[in-house]
Amino acid sequence: MFVKLSALATVLAVAGSTVAHGVISSPPRRQPGTNFEAVCGSQIYNTVESDQYGNQQLEEQNINSATTAACQLYLCKGLTYADNTANVQHYAANTVVPITIDLRAPHTGVANVSVVATATNKVIAGPLISFNPAYSVSAPIPANQTSFSVTIPNLNGACATAGACVLQWWWDARSIDQTYMSCVDITQ
Numbered sequence: 642m643f644v645k646l647s648a649l650a651t652v653l654a655v656a657g658s659t660v661a662h663g664v665i666s667s668p669p670r671r672q673p674g675t676n677f678e679a680v681c682g683s684q685i686y687n688t689v690e691s692d693q694y695g696n697q698q699l700e701e702q703n704i705n706s707a708t709t710a711a712c713q714l715y716l717c718k719g720l721t722y723a724d725n726t727a728n729v730q731h732y733a734a735n736t737v738v739p740i741t742i743d744l745r746a747p748h749t750g751v752a753n754v755s756v757v758a759t760a761t762n763k764v765i766a767g768p769l770i771s772f773n774p775a776y777s778v779s780a781p782i783p784a785n786q787t788s789f790s791v792t793i794p795n796l797n798g799a800c801a802t803a804g805a806c807v808l809q810w811w812w813d814a815r816s817i818d819q820t821y822m823s824c825v826d827i828t829q
């Protein structure tokens with residue numbers, strides 16, 4: 642039994658150095674699809690499709706001649722609205738939105754959730770919540786870092802059109818250069 646457990650721990654430790662580690666599990670997050678593959682290329686698409694929990698740097702390593710200028714790896718890891726028209730969430734001002742993060746492995750860093758305008762990749766509201774340290778490897782992860790709520794403010798019409806805005810969970814572990822993003826398409 643001990644042998645099996647230590648073997649498993651070794652596998653996890655090795656996987657942890659490259660394979661990773663977190664997504665929004667609720668509300669429904671942007672998923673990889675055919676449009677994402679068309680703009681970012683099959684190699685990046687396959688990387689994400691096989692492991693949505695992975696980091697953005699892993700995608701960058703797979704940039705090639707099939708990656709177009711429309712591929713925005715620094716926004717939602719490149720996942721696109723066009724593949725997610727059925728997943729848009731409508732939130733009136735002051736809606737309290739419960740968010741669940743599925744975390745497969747921690748890396749000490751900072752994290753937050755913001756409303757981001759997709760046309761500019763600029764935060765237009767938030768951070769609505771922040772964690773520092775976030776998802777630490779040196780202490781138990783507080784339950785409220787994987788299950789929490791944010792209040793959506795009045796977005797003043799900036800998010801009236803589907804595809805214009807996302808609620809983005811952003812987690813950056815500088816010490817190991819791994820960045821994670823997971824997005825929910827929202828309108829108001």
Ligand SMILES: [Cu+2]
Pocket residue numbers: 657658659660661662748819
């Ligand atoms: Cu990692």
